[in-house]
Amino acid sequence: MIKIRLKRGGCKKRPFYRVVVTDNRNSRDGRFIENIGFFNPFISSQSERIHFNVSRLRYWISQGAQLSDRVLSLVKSNNFLVNSQGVYNK
Template sequence: MSLKIRLSRGGAKKRPFYKIVLADSRSPRDGKFIEKLGTYNPMLPHDHEQRLVLKEERIKHWLSVGAQPTDRVAKFFATAGYIAARVQPEQSKKPQPKAKAQERLKEQQKAAEAAAAEAPAGE
C-alpha cells in the first residue's frame, strides 16, 4: 500500500478549505483517508495563524514510515522545516522561439544598442 500525504478539498464553491490527510494513493481525492494531519485555508491572509495548521508529531511519524507528500504539501512541510525543499525541475524550452527567430531578436537588440550609442555621440 502506497501512502500519500495530500490535500482533500472541502468548503463551498469558490471558498476552498483543505484537510491535509494521509491516504492510500489509490483512494479518491476527497474520499477515504487514514488520518487527518492538518488543515489549510487559502482564504486567510498569509500571516494568519490558522491558515496552515499541522500536527507535527504525526507528520514526522508518517514521513519516517515512508509516506510521500504531494508537491504542494511538500512545499508546506519544507517551509515548516520537516523536510528539505524539493528542487523544481527546469522548465521546458518549448515556449521559446525557434533558433532563427532568436537570432533575429539578437540582431535587433544589437542594432538598438548601436543606435542608442550613436545618438548621444551625435549631439
C-alpha cells in the same frame, strides 16, 4: 503507497483543505487514514492559515509516506525542513 495530500472541502469558490494521510489509490476527496492538519487559503495570517500535527507528520514520513508537491511546499513555507529521516523545526 501511502501519500500525504490535500482533501478539498468548503463551498464553491471558497475552498478549505484538510491535510490527510491516504492510500494513493483513493480518490482526492475519498477515504483517508488520518487527518493531520488543515490549509485555508483565504485567511491572511500565517498562523491560522496552515496547521500541521508535526508529530504525526514525522511518524508517517518515517513509515514511508510520500508528500504531494503542494503539501511539501506548504511544509517548507511553514518553516519546517524535510529530510529522509522526517520533519523537524527550523
